[in-house]
Amino acid sequence: MSSEIWVVADIKADGQVRKVTFEVLSEARRKLGGSVCAVLLGSGVSDKASELAGYGAEKVYVVDNPNLKDFNPDGYVKSLCELIKKHSPAVVLSGNTAFAEDYMPRVASGVGSGLAMDCVDIGMTDDGRLKIKRYSHSSRAISTQEFSGDGSAMIATVRPNSFKEEEAAGAGQVVNEDVGVTDADIKIKVLEMKTKESDRPELTEAERVVSGGRGLGSEENFNHIYDLADLLGAAAGATRAAVDAGYCPYDMQVGQTGKAVSPILYVAVAISGSVQHFSGMGSSKVIVSINKDPEAPIFAKSDYGICGDLFQVLPPLTEELKKALSE
Amino acid sequence: MKIVVFITQTQDTEARIKVGSSGDSIDTEGMKWIMNPYDEFAVEEAIKTKEAYGGEVILITAGPQRASQALLQGLAMGADSAVHISDEALGETVDSLVLSKLIASELGKIEGVDLIFTGMKIIDEESVQVGIQIAEELGIAHLALVSKVIDVKPDEKKLVCQKEIDGGSVSVEVSLPALITCPDAMNEPRYASVPNIMKAKRKPMKVVSLDDVDFGSLGIGRDAVGKSGAKIKTVSLEVPEVERKLRIIKGSDETTVKGDEIAESAKELVKLLRDDAKVI
Ligand SMILES: Cc1cc2nc3c(=O)[nH]c(=O)nc-3n(C[C@H](O)[C@H](O)[C@H](O)COP(=O)(O)OP(=O)(O)OC[C@H]3O[C@@H](n4cnc5c(N)ncnc54)[C@H](O)[C@@H]3O)c2cc1C
Ligand SMILES: Cc1cc2nc3c(=O)[nH]c(=O)nc-3n(C[C@H](O)[C@H](O)[C@H](O)COP(=O)(O)OP(=O)(O)OC[C@H]3O[C@@H](n4cnc5c(N)ncnc54)[C@H](O)[C@@H]3O)c2cc1C
Numbered sequence: 011m012s013s014e015i016w017v018v019a020d021i022k023a024d025g026q027v028r029k030v031t032f033e034v035l036s037e038a039r040r041k042l043g044g045s046v047c048a049v050l051l052g053s054g055v056s057d058k059a060s061e062l063a064g065y066g067a068e069k070v071y072v073v074d075n076p077n078l079k080d081f082n083p084d085g086y087v088k089s090l091c092e093l094i095k096k097h098s099p100a101v102v103l104s105g106n107t108a109f110a111e112d113y114m115p116r117v118a119s120g121v122g123s124g125l126a127m128d129c130v131d132i133g134m135t136d137d138g139r140l141k142i143k144r145y146s147h148s149s150r151a152i153s154t155q156e157f158s159g160d161g162s163a164m165i166a167t168v169r170p171n172s173f174k175e176e177e178a179a180g181a182g183q184v185v186n187e188d189v190g191v192t193d194a195d196i197k198i199k200v201l202e203m204k205t206k207e208s209d210r211p212e213l214t215e216a217e218r219v220v221s222g223g224r225g226l227g228s229e230e231n232f233n234h235i236y237d238l239a240d241l242l243g244a245a246a247g248a249t250r251a252a253v254d255a256g257y258c259p260y261d262m263q264v265g266q267t268g269k270a271v272s273p274i275l276y277v278a279v280a281i282s283g284s285v286q287h288f289s290g291m292g293s294s295k296v297i298v299s300i301n302k303d304p305e306a307p308i309f310a311k312s313d314y315g316i317c318g319d320l321f322q323v324l325p326p327l328t329e330e331l332k333k334a335l336s337e
Numbered sequence: 338m339k340i341v342v343f344i345t346q347t348q349d350t351e352a353r354i355k356v357g358s359s360g361d362s363i364d365t366e367g368m369k370w371i372m373n374p375y376d377e378f379a380v381e382e383a384i385k386t387k388e389a390y391g392g393e394v395i396l397i398t399a400g401p402q403r404a405s406q407a408l409l410q411g412l413a414m415g416a417d418s419a420v421h422i423s424d425e426a427l428g429e430t431v432d433s434l435v436l437s438k439l440i441a442s443e444l445g446k447i448e449g450v451d452l453i454f455t456g457m458k459i460i461d462e463e464s465v466q467v468g469i470q471i472a473e474e475l476g477i478a479h480l481a482l483v484s485k486v487i488d489v490k491p492d493e494k495k496l497v498c499q500k501e502i503d504g505g506s507v508s509v510e511v512s513l514p515a516l517i518t519c520p521d522a523m524n525e526p527r528y529a530s531v532p533n534i535m536k537a538k539r540k541p542m543k544v545v546s547l548d549d550v551d552f553g554s555l556g557i558g559r560d561a562v563g564k565s566g567a568k569i570k571t572v573s574l575e576v577p578e579v580e581r582k583l584r585i586i587k588g589s590d591e592t593t594v595k596g597d598e599i600a601e602s603a604k605e606l607v608k609l610l611r612d613d614a615k616v617i
Contacts, residue, residue, distance in 0.1 A: 023504050081502040082509075084478070108503045112481040115466035119434060119473035124568025127465045146463050146574075147363060148350035153574040160568060197478035198509050201497070205505030212504075218616075242617070250521065260484060260501055260522055266460065267375075267521045275616040285351045296614045297581065298606070304592050313582040314609050316602045318594040326603035334607050334617055 011098045011161055013044040016071075018090065018104040019062060021052050023081075023205040027061055029215050030105030032175035034168050035065040038103060039178060041133050042140075046180070047071065047099070051089050053079040056184075063182020065175065070184050071097075077191045080200040083113035085191040091120040092189040094163050101140055103132070106167035106270075107214075118165050124157055126166040128270065130293075140164040148266055148289040170214040171272055206259075210236075213245045213264065218275040219291070221247035221264055222257070225280025225301070225320060229257045234324050235279060241331055247271065249287050265290035280320050283308025300324070338392030338491055340383045341447065342416065342454045343440060343468060344376040346400055346407040348461040354576055361571045362430070363461070372407040375456030377414075377526035378519040382486065383454045384415040385524065390491050393417045395447060399439050401428035405542070412537035413529035419540070424547040424562070432567045433467045438555045439562075440467075441474035443545060452489075452496070453516040457482060472516040479516040480509060484523060584609060 017035045020028040031048075038046045048067035050058055052074065059070040071093060077085040094102060094117070102117075104110045106128040118125035130152075131143035139159040145152050157164040213219060220242060222235040232252075239246040247264040248257065264271055266289035276294035281287060283299070283306060291297075292311070299308045299315040300323055309315055316323050348354070349369040357364035372380075383394045396411045398404050399422040408419040420443055444450065455468030472479035480500050487508060488497040494513040499506055501520070529537075552559050560566055586602045588594045594602045610617045 023502075080507060083481070087473075108482060108501060111465050112469070115433075115469035116473045116479070118466065119437060119470040122434065124432070124434070125464075125466055126569055128463070144463075147348065147354055147461050147576075148463075150350060150354055151356075151363060151574055151576050153361070153571045155569050155571050158568050158570060162568070197515075198480065198511050201508045201510055203502075203505065203507045205502075253522070260506070261504060263522075267457070275610075275614075292579065296610075296616050298610070299585075302593050304587060309585045310583070311579075311581055313584065313614065314606060315585040316594060316606055317585060317587040317592065318599060318602060322599050323594070323603060326600045327606065330603045330607040331617065334611055 011100055014097065014099040015042050015044045015046045015101045016049050016099045016103065017046065017067070018049045018051065018102065019058065020105045020107055020109065021055055021058070024207070027058055028105060028107065029175065030107070030168065030170040031062070032065045033170065033173040034103050034105060035062065035067060036176040036178070037132060037168070037173035039066045042101060043134060044100060045069070049090070049093065051078050051086050053077070059184050060182060063180045064177055066178035066180040068181045068183065070182055071187055072184055073187050073189055075191045077193065077196055080203050081109050081112070082196060082198050082200055083109070083116065084196045084198055086113045087116045087120060088191050088195050089189045090117045093187060094121045099163055100138070102163050102165045104167050106169050110167045114165065114167055121163060123162040123165045126155060128169050129166050130169050130172045132166065132168065140166060142166055148285050149270070149292050169270055169272070210239060211243070211245045213247055213262070213269045213271055216245035216271070217273050218242050218244035219247050219264070219271050219273045219294070220244045220277040220279065221249065221281060222252055222279045223249040223281035224251035224255060226252060226257055232257050234320065238277065238324065238328060241328060241335070242275070244275070244277070249281050278308055278312070279324070281308055282306050283311055338386060338390045338451045338489070339447070339449050340386055340392060340394045340452045340454065341444060341450050342376070342379050342383045342394060342396050342411065343471065344380065344396055344398050344407050344411055345373050345459055346370045346398070346404045347373040347459045350460050356574055356576055361574050363574065370403055370406065372410050373456050373459045375458060375460070375519055375521065378521055378523050379454035379456050380411045380414050380416060381524045381526040382519055386452065386486070386489060390489055395420065397440055397443055398422070399427050399436055401425045403428070408542060409534060409537050410529045412540045413533040414527055417540065419542045420545060421542060422545045422547070426547070426562050430564050430567055430571065431562055433464050433470060434568065435557060435561045435566060436467050437470035437474050438557060439550065441471050442550065442555055444471070444475065451491070451494070451513045453514065455516065455518050457518045457520045468516065468518045477514050477516060478511045479518070480511060481518045482520050483517045484520060
């Protein structure tokens with residue numbers, strides 16, 4: 011086993027490196043010791059190596075292969091397994107994204123490693139075993155877990171927004187690797203990919219989030235949520251009930267099934283406050299809720315709130331916010 | 338179509354939970370155990386597929402004796418038979434790699450499997466990995482987070498699905514056999530009615546003891562089942578109580594704000610956010 015700490019870069023649909031990659035690189039450097047290196051997998055991604063060096067990567071292992079695209083896990087699984095077998099890093103980390111949840115379990119299985127998903131803290135024991143904290147039980151419990159140190163790579167994914175990113179010049183030595191991913195390795199055929207560009211921040215990265223629930227009543231009324239989000243520079247989220255009713259797309263869902271967010275400010279509009287929704291936003295620093303039911307469970311878990319009809323409350327609230335923000 | 342569903346029992350996370358005396362797990366004394374909610378979506382999808390294309394649905398669980406309740410529920414929903422890898426040691430922390438090997442080896446004994454459904458995660462441990470790891474053990478394709486099965490082509494042995502990705506969705510095609518992990522957006526699981534639960538008791542349920550498992554061929558020792566064999570150990574667990582400020586502005590009648598109170602409440606909330614919370 012080498013003493014290298016690997017951080018697998020997460021590349022967005024638009025080809026940019028996701029912020030969580032820089033957060034993980036920074037925290038790995040601060041907390042784990044060893045030589046922090048990046049792994050860059052994708053198609054036409056080689057030019058991103060210097061960005062990773064800008065956050066302290068000593069080496070950047072690059073697999074640039076036309077089969078690594080469209081969030082298709084097969085080629086990534088093969089590449090990462092081969093790299094891990096060849097170089098035996100001590101630790102392999104990545105951001106916890108839907109894509110990481112897709113390919114990492116298979117990688118862990120392929121190389122016989124333990125895997126801890128969606129960690130909110132990382133560190134090392136004195137004898138060099140990875141130690142993490144993660145939520146469980148619908149985010150109502152938090153556990154501290156340690157790897158047994160059996161010599162296999164210790165693999166973990168890290169929740170976005172858990173750590174501060176911090177630039178630091180790393181040597182960034184590029185190591186090109188050809189693991190020979192061929193068409194035969196790709197079992198999944200992607201017929202069509204639909205990604206939408208939004209000017210709003212991404213849910214998992216945002217410092218502020220405004221979410222709407224079933225009480226919004228229609229897709230059109232969700233514009234109230236988008237307007238408030240834009241005013242605050244926030245991401246827009248939703249409950250499962252709102253997604254189910256077709257008011258907004260699935261990728262806005264916050265909660266146990268959807269995205270886990272921990273912004274500084276979370277505004278919940280017409281959301282009752284189910285355990286499953288809280289599972290995805292309960293760790294927000296400040297929770298504000300607007301609900302017309304004085305008994306709504308969400309009020310018992312909020313810092314501030316207004317008991318009122320959203321359609322009456324949002325217009326004056328927007329005006330007041332505009333005033334406060336322009337001061 | 339021969340369809341297999343992996344199901345498991347989980348702690349009811351909507352119930353009150355507290356830390357057990359060992360300090361590293363939730364107190365399970367008097368705990369209500371339920372079928373993992375995501376596995377209900379998996380069972381529903383399997384039964385729907387059977388109804389549309391014919392075939393049979395087989396459930397597999399690895400768990401202690403009580404886990405047979407989850408199997409009964411799945412059988413009552415409409416599955417045809419079940420396999421229970423049963424041992425009390427499976428009621429404690431078991432490494433996900435060990436679990437996936439155990440389940441894959443039982444699955445290997447069933448011939449001609451076309452399609453496998455699993456939940457996207459279990460709601461207590463939330464490890465989010467066992468299903469996909471079984472696909473790796475078997476060397477078959479997996480599709481994670483499938484929100485919609487678009488087309489099943491039993492004759493061509495192909496399947497078309499929509500799956501969710503960061504920032505959008507993709508439609509994909511795979512050859513069968515394949516494994517699918519199910520989120521909650523897929524369908525509306527049917528209830529297991531009491532008469533159907535009674536009938537389910539007469540459906541075939543095969544119980545496999547760990548004594549019957551050929552651990553040598555799995556490349557692990559029997560002692561791998563249990564905390565000592567785990568690659569990741571929980572050293573402590575907390576159920577934190579987050580203190581919230583609870584400053585909810587209500588109308589004078591303790592219900593909704595009305596009339597002039599509305600504009601006043603908006604002013605007051607913004608003031609609180611600026612001066613008290615300092616978030617704007
Ligand atoms: C396995 C599983 C996974 C799940 N995962 C998730 C998940 O990831 N995310 C998630 O959110 N849910 C999830 N759920 C669903 C969850 O249990 C709840 O059903 C859901 O969160 C409720 O959404 P809601 O608060 O929008 O709707 P409701 O519970 O119907 O609440 C609507 C609220 O709006 C208020 N309201 C209505 N009209 C107005 C108005 N004009 N002005 C002000 N307030 C108004 C009402 O008082 C009410 O409190 C999951 C469920 C299961 C079983
Ligand atoms: C005190 C205690 C009691 C526990 N009791 C049980 C128990 O009774 N039964 C139990 O299964 N686990 C139990 N566990 C959890 C167990 O140790 C594993 O953590 C868990 O089964 C592994 O699943 P996971 O979290 O990796 O599942 P995930 O990877 O989150 O699950 C994904 C999917 O994999 C499938 N799957 C997962 N586990 C199984 C399984 N055992 N059998 C069939 N399919 C499965 C399901 O389709 C599930 O939706 C217990 C843990 C503790 C601490």
